[in-house]
Ligand SMILES: Nc1ncnc2c1ncn2[C@@H]1O[C@H](COP(=O)(O)OP(=O)(O)OP(=O)(O)O)[C@@H](O)[C@H]1O
């Protein structure tokens with residue numbers, strides 16, 4: 001079997017060399033890049049099974065490298081493991097929002113890194129195998145972290161299974177982030193024992209997503225009017241306004257604890273512009 005090829009991206013040359021020797025010893029084929037621009041060049045030239053990506057680097061930083069790769073259909077499927085000294089929960093969330101598959105903080109144990117490398121490659125492989133016409137994902141959230149990881153997986157599926165342009169897929173990702181955060185913060189009130197489910201159905205003419213929380217719902221008739229462009233100037237309450245600009249329809253069910261988004265793949269659903277407000 002061919003060796004799995006790993007790109008190590010870090011401006012710390014000693015760390016690159018150390019990791020490179022270790023991964024060679026563990027049976028991988030490592031390559032090194034010392035800044036973001038170098039990394040992007042190498043990805044164009046070679047096929048990688050995984051990228052280990054530092055964040056703070058000269059020229060192009062790791063967030064940007066990650067986002068530039070994940071937004072392209074050709075490269076979206078390459079798993080990215082961020083390895084960074086930025087170690088707060090917010091840092092991790094920022095990293096995952098750019099599309100990373102997993103995140104390890106420095107300093108790290110080499111054995112943990114190896115486990116994470118293997119798990120990340122395996123998770124990505126499985127996610128590409130589990131393709132069905134009707135794709136459904138359901139999960140138990142422990143943190144905003146795991147929600148964003150699931151959305152990243154789902155986005156990978158959309159790259160594989162639809163012809164949507166990358167920026168359209170990115171719009172769906174933004175919408176799912178906003179609604180997931182609402183489900184976690186307003187619906188489940190940050191209770192870690194409560195679950196958020198995301199379902200994604202891929203039909204011939206449209207995508208449907210349902211995000212469901214265990215909260216009590218809310219007064220859905222008061223959601224912002226998407227034709228009112230003042231919405232974008234608000235401090236809070238911008239989430240639903242933004243989402244309504246990004247999808248074709250948004251509908252609250254179950255008194256507000258489930259939200260269904262529809263995005264048409266082409267044609268009729270879009271002729272009247274982006275948003276066709278339908279809600280109960
Ligand atoms: N799943 C939900 N469960 C309960 N209430 C919700 C839910 N989703 C939205 N809401 C209500 O709708 C309001 C508007 O949501 P929206 O996302 O537009 O703004 P926000 O979350 O308050 O602020 P932000 O601009 O940071 O997103 C929320 O403040 C909340 O009261």
Ligand SMILES: [Mg+2]
Nearest residue numbers: 178182239240
């Ligand atoms: Mg919100």
